[in-house]
Amino acid sequence: MTSISNSKVLLVICIFTALAGCTSLNHSEKLDRDNTIAVPQNWENAQEYVNTALSQQLLDLVNSKELSALVIDTIENNHDLKSTALRLEQASLLDAQSGRYQEPTLTSSYQVSRNKTGSITNNQRISLDLSWELDVWGRLSDTSDSASAKAKASELDYIYAKNSLVARVIQAWLDVVYRAKIIDVENRWIASLSKTEGIVAEQVLDGLKEQADLDTARAETYRIRAALASREQQQLAAIRRLNVLRGKVGQHLDFSTIDTPEIEAPPLTLPGDMLASRPDLLAAYQTVIAADKDTSIAYKDLLPKLTLTSSVYKAGSSSNQLIDNPSLWSLVGGITAPIFNQGNLETQAKIAELKANVAFINYQKKLLNAMTEVGIALDQEYYLNQQEQHYQDAHIYSISSMKNYQNLYQDGASDVLALLIAQRSIYQSKIQLIQTQQARFSNRISLGLALGMGI
Known part of the structure; x- marks a missing residue:
């Protein structure tokens, strides 16, 4: 009779467990999301100038041994990248740990x-205990999947951080190299102005020109000297910032032997291929997966937990008895379910679901930003190319204008101010041409990064 009564109790418990499980699972609805960002088949502003023959490596766009060495040095010593690597290691350890949650726990104790209850008694006990939670609802499996997704997201974040760092180093290197070229142009400008000063000074001594002409020429020279001093200070600051990326202190970096580089156009991939090659987008997607798993875990925490506990032990009042006595064992099955804290668990589950929705919105935002970055970079490539051609033409005409004004000035048909303006036009158009070339090449690095190129 007792056996039948126990069976009925067990049956009631099982039915209660199943009903509780079904009730709680109804709260865990599958998140219905629609991607509102339409991915086009092709880039609407793609031009024929974009290369299709290069690899997916950013350094291949430059092909410079000096830059490659600089990038390798930066990757090894950059502090932000080291911090990201440590976070990746932490996520990997958590992932490895989560996989053990589904395994039985084995412990030993002595x-x-x-x-003293009237007489003094001694007791010794040695045991080997095995505990195992049955993953009936898949909660432990979800925990493992969540940790795995977070580890993948951390790994992808590290890859994107490294790719972004490489792009920043290349762009900072271009900035320093091209500024050095501009400094050289300004030095030649000053030399040309000094030559003009000498010519005007001779004409003043001969009585052919007024002192005001010489003062005007000298004022122009000192304005350019001031601009040169400012640019040299900017160069030192840029080198210091580049050295910070390298994890170093100081303003020392030799660019004197480096020729002005030209950056190839990156290979243009289709929008769909770009989505599969950008680590930051893949990381955001893994974050969505992890958040969905966390939501599932939170709802399954409302369900009863089934555990099995087994123990093999020996007991005795002395060490000899402990050795001689036979081994005993026990096997216990248990069901635990939340009662008084169920409301708190439901709130936590709803919060987890909201976090999952936020993660999906962030993914959509990253997707939109990624496609916008490519579109902006393609636009800039087109218009910077036009600007470069116009500045080249302006420089050619400025040289022709300068020659004409030199002849007019020597003949007395023009004043020194017109001559200085023509001279200024030559060097300003040259500097603008160099700056446009730098902007265009730097933009190509941004385009390559936006398309998923790395190292």
Whole structure:
């Protein structure tokens, strides 16, 4: 009779468990999301100038041994990248740990006690205990999947951080190299102005020109000297910032032997291929997966947990008895379910679901930003190319204008101010041409990064 009664109790418990599980699972609705960002088949502003023959490496766009060495040095010593690598290691350890949650827990213990309840008794106990939670609802499996997705997201974040760092180093290197070229142009400008000063000074001594002409020429020279001093200070600051990326202190970096580089156009991939090659987008997607798993875990925490506990032990009042006594064992099955804290668990589950929705919105935002970055970079490539051609033409005409004004000035048909303006036009158009070339090449690095190129 007792056996039948126990069976009924067990049956009632099982039915209660199943009903509780079904009730709680109804709260865990599958998140219905629609991607509102339409991915086009092709880039609407793609031009024929974009290369299709290069690899997916940013450094291949430059092909410079000096830059490659600089990038390798930066990757090895950059502090932000080191911090990201440590976070990746932490996520990997958590992922490895989560996989053990589904495994039984085996522990050993040795206990010694001394009691007095009328007489003094000694007790010793040695045991081997095995505990295992049955993953009936898949909660432990979800925990493992969540940790795995977070580890993948951390790995992809590290890859994107490294790619972004490489792009920043290349652009900072271009900035320093091209500024050095501009400094050289300004030095030649000053030399040309000094030559003009000498010519005007001779004409003043001969009585052919006024002192005002010489003062005007000298004022122009000192304005350019001031601009040169400012640019040299900017160059030192840029080198210091580049050295910070390298994890170093100081303003020392030799660019004197480096020729002005030209950056190839990156290979243009289709929008769909870009989505599969950008680590930051893949990381955001893994974050969505992890958040969905966390939501599932939170709802399954409302369900009863089934555990099995097994123990093999020996007991005795002395060490000899402990050795001689036979081994005993026990097997216990248990069901635990939340009762008084169910409301708190439901709130946590709803919060987890909201976090999952936020993660999906962030993914959409990253997707939109990624396609916008490519579109802006393609636009800039087109218009910077036009600007470069116009500045080249302006420089050619400025040289022709300068020659004409030199002849007019020597003939007395023009004043020194017109001559200085023509001279200024030559060097300003040259500097603008160099700056446009730098902007265009730097933009190509941004385009390559936006398309998923790395190292």
